[in-house]
Amino acid sequence: MASSQDEERMLAQIESYLTDDDPRLAARLESFNERVVRKEAGDRKRTARARRRRRRPSRSTVIILVSWLLIATLIATLLIMVFRGDAAALPM
Template identity: 80%
Template sequence: MAWSQDEERMLAQIESYLIDEDPRLAARLESFNERVERRENGRPRRAARAAGRRPSRSTVIILVSWLLIATLIATLLIMVFRQDAASLPL
């Protein structure tokens, strides 16, 4: 949707007021806009990193922990079922 001329004029006034009032904010916004433009023109950063990326240390720790917990639960269930089966009369 296109902006009307009045809306564009009001936005330009707001922009000039903010630039005059807080130049650091204006510089930060300009830097942000440049990064967004680079990202839109090139390959997204996440896709670029995902191509040759190893999982982080915390991810590995979490996966190993879940694997250990699942193994322990499975072992306990097997022990309980064997105990129940052994106590059944034949």
């Protein structure tokens, strides 16, 4: 929102009156503003890093997926053998 020159001048006067009236309050507000700016900059960096980084599956997830794939392959192979009649050729 754009401010006119009169508004800017009035805000500057209010700021100077408040700073002159209570310097401790002005110092606290300045410190707070600096902390907020640092926190926002850190948050932006963190989210930018998170977007760039690819999430990899954990080792246990990979092991479980491979195990399920092997089990599904074995079951499919056995079903094919049963329906073809090759099951009699299996050693027991």
